[in-house]
Amino acid sequence: MTRVLIVGAGPAGIRAAEVLAGAGLCPTVVDEGARAGGQIYRRPPLGFGRTPEKLYGSEAGKARALHGRFDWLVAQGKVWHLPETSVLALRDGVAHVLGETRRQIPYDRLILATGATDRLAPVPGWQNAGVYSLGAAQIALKAQGVALGRQIVLAGTGPLLTLLAMQLRAAGAGLVAVLDTAPMRDQLRGGLAMAAARPVVALRGVSMRARLGNLYHAGVTLERIEADPDHGVQALHWRNARGQSHRTACDMAALGWHLRAETHLADLAGAEFDWCPSARQWLVRCDDMGRAGKDLYLAGDGQRLLGADGAELAGRLAAIALLRDLGRPAPAAYGLLRRRARMQRFANAMARAFPWPAEAVAALPDDTVICRCEGVTAGTLRATLPASGPEANRAKALSRVGMGRCQGRYCQLAGAEIIAADQGLAVPRAGRLRAQPPARPAPIGAWLSTPPEREAE
Amino acid sequence: MSQPRLVRLAETARSPVRFSLDGEELTGLEGDTVLTAILLSRRALRRAEFGPEARAGFCLMGACQDCWIWQEEGGRLRACSTPLRAGMRLRSDAGDWPGAGA
Ligand code: FES
Numbered sequence: 001m002t003r004v005l006i007v008g009a010g011p012a013g014i015r016a017a018e019v020l021a022g023a024g025l026c027p028t029v030v031d032e033g034a035r036a037g038g039q040i041y042r043r044p045p046l047g048f049g050r051t052p053e054k055l056y057g058s059e060a061g062k063a064r065a066l067h068g069r070f071d072w073l074v075a076q077g078k079v080w081h082l083p084e085t086s087v088l089a090l091r092d093g094v095a096h097v098l099g100e101t102r103r104q105i106p107y108d109r110l111i112l113a114t115g116a117t118d119r120l121a122p123v124p125g126w127q128n129a130g131v132y133s134l135g136a137a138q139i140a141l142k143a144q145g146v147a148l149g150r151q152i153v154l155a156g157t158g159p160l161l162t163l164l165a166m167q168l169r170a171a172g173a174g175l176v177a178v179l180d181t182a183p184m185r186d187q188l189r190g191g192l193a194m195a196a197a198r199p200v201v202a203l204r205g206v207s208m209r210a211r212l213g214n215l216y217h218a219g220v221t222l223e224r225i226e227a228d229p230d231h232g233v234q235a236l237h238w239r240n241a242r243g244q245s246h247r248t249a250c251d252m253a254a255l256g257w258h259l260r261a262e263t264h265l266a267d268l269a270g271a272e273f274d275w276c277p278s279a280r281q282w283l284v285r286c287d288d289m290g291r292a293g294k295d296l297y298l299a300g301d302g303q304r305l306l307g308a309d310g311a312e313l314a315g316r317l318a319a320i321a322l323l324r325d326l327g328r329p330a331p332a333a334y335g336l337l338r339r340r341a342r343m344q345r346f347a348n349a350m351a352r353a354f355p356w357p358a359e360a361v362a363a364l365p366d367d368t369v370i371c372r373c374e375g376v377t378a379g380t381l382r383a384t385l386p387a388s389g390p391e392a393n394r395a396k397a398l399s400r401v402g403m404g405r406c407q408g409r410y411c412q413l414a415g416a417e418i419i420a421a422d423q424g425l426a427v428p429r430a431g432r433l434r435a436q437p438p439a440r441p442a443p444i445g446a447w448l449s450t451p452p453e454r455e456a457e
Numbered sequence: 458m459s460q461p462r463l464v465r466l467a468e469t470a471r472s473p474v475r476f477s478l479d480g481e482e483l484t485g486l487e488g489d490t491v492l493t494a495i496l497l498s499r500r501a502l503r504r505a506e507f508g509p510e511a512r513a514g515f516c517l518m519g520a521c522q523d524c525w526i527w528q529e530e531g532g533r534l535r536a537c538s539t540p541l542r543a544g545m546r547l548r549s550d551a552g553d554w555p556g557a558g559a
Contacts, residue, residue, distance in 0.1 A: 032519055032538070034540070039518060044468070044488070045488035045540065046488070047471060047487060047488050048468045048471075048488055049468060049470065050467060050468065086519075117516060117518065117520045118516065127505065127508060127510055127512075128510045128511070129462070129500060129501040129502075129510065129511040129512055129513035130462065130500075130513060131515065132514070132515055132516075132517070133515060133516050133517075133521075135516065135517070135518060136514070136515060136516050136517035136518070139517040139518060140463070140493070140517060141466070144468075144488075144489065144490065144493045145465060145466055145467035145468035145469075146463045146464060146465050146466060146493055146497070147463065147464045147466055148462065148463060148496075149462060149463075149464070150460070150464055171466045171467065172466055173464070173466060174464075227510065229509045229510045229511060230500075230501075230511055231500055231511075232462070232500060232501065232510075232511060232513060251462070252462075262520070369508070372515065372521070372523065373507075373521075373522065373523075374506075374507045375505060375507030375508040376507075404522075405521075405522035405525075406520060406521045406522050406523075409520050409521065410515075410516075410520075410521055440519070441522055
């Protein structure tokens with residue numbers, strides 16, 4: 001039987017697994033989470049008591065359906081699930097994974113449903129304790145029932161900014177401000193196109209926003225995070241749309257500018273990349289079904305940033321493409337493709353409504369830390385450019401921006417803006433950081449102690 | 458400013474789990490991650506290696522690697538994605554374990 005490996009058990013990975021299981025293939029699903037669901041539909045550990053309605057609000061039905069479906073597939077033996085397991089490397093049709101033990105999993109076809117992380121723009125002071133990503137604040141609330149501070153400021157832009165604000169307030173967290181860097185005129189223009197593509201979703205966003213009242217500010221410029229080295233964040237300094245300065249006292253600041261596709265494994269699997277001017281990042285080259293290379297398929301936010309509903313569609317489509325490529329009967333794709341196209345129109349409009357703050361990043365002061373892993377500043381990066389030239393991989397080698405433990409996940413987009421602005425180039429000309437294995441840091445002991453288990457061929 | 462960083466908002470009816478951090482006995486709840494349990498008593502997990510500031514995690518999804526802390530046995534663990542287990546003995550610095558800060 002064809003051995004299919006799916007990486008990621010979020011909405012895309014679950015739907016892909018479902019379609020393949022329905023065709024009689026028994027895919028292996030490797031996921032870093034303890035329980036399937038991904039980030040958006042992340043489940044708390046066993047023993048927690050809140051209902052899906054409490055955790056996922058209007059999306060509770062979708063979450064229940066996905067979780068129930070996947071648990072059933074695993075219980076029936078139709079899917080082999082490896083939770084709490086990271087894929088570290090992919091080579092010659094073998095995935096090297098690390099969970100409780102190290103294993104090698106040979107596969108014939110690979111579906112990557114690796115999702116996304118928050119897209120971060122550095123703000124002076126963001127290296128301090130008490131600065132988190134927006135996604136982190138949501139994970140803390142959903143999966144642990146905690147707030148990451150007592151006086152919380154949310155800053156950045158995108159749908160999560162408003163959604164998270166509502167979720168924190170409903171849970172009783174101390175929210176003191178919601179600072180949106182998107183100017184109101186972009187939000188109006190993009191918002192109309194969003195409403196045209198998905199009226200219900202767009203309206204839900206508008207009504208949530210209205211309920212935030214005067215906590216919410218649009219068109220904000222973030223100046224710096226004031227912090228004490230021992231105690232962490234103390235205040236956020238910002239200017240409103242009219243240019244007036246504010247200082248908001250807080251002990252936590254969560255930042256995020258929509259999402260960044262997680263493409264590390266796709267790179268290791270040999271995928272090609274194109275610069276996407278709308279998402280303003282490098283995305284994997286693939287067809288609408290998710291075919292990205294020989295025996296390689298992508299689905300979900302790691303492919304195109306279409307959100308959870310789009311990810312379910314993309315997961316199904318990738319599995320259908322895989323079945324067709326094997327010459328097996330497959331469900332029809334037409335309706336799914338049409339809905340996916342609507343999600344793509346919505347996503348493009350959203351990118352216009354909630355833009356990445358390119359100019360602010362390019363103009364960051366020299367003493368701003370760009371690489372949080374190793375404390376490398378914008379000034380250090382700029383100073384290496386005369387020697388390294390504008391190519392991002394060479395600038396990384398000399399400045400170490402992108403070389404830390406996160407492997408550039410949180411600094412490379414900002415780094416490219418700074419390089420491009422300094423050298424007077426368009427951002428894609430700075431190039432893309434090539435991914436290196438391991439995709440996650442792995443303890444050397446895992447390699448020294450025991451030989452890996454190898455799955456039966 | 459010596460209040461712990463995190464606030465529990467829900468899910469408080471879970472059994473206590475004892476662990477230690479830098480020799481101090483602390484208690485978390487079953488189902489807490491190591492990060493959650495520590496930051497309900499402290500303001501940070503560790504110091505940065507390349508700057509003066511304290512660190513308390515950043516992404517909580519295993520992507521940024523900001524949340525490493527040490528175990529007394531010497532190994533490191535990623536606090537945001539490691540469940541708390543009874544009897545864990547954790548350290549916010551490498552101590553004199555050779556090379557543990559690298
Ligand atoms: S906080 Fe980012 S990896 Fe743990």
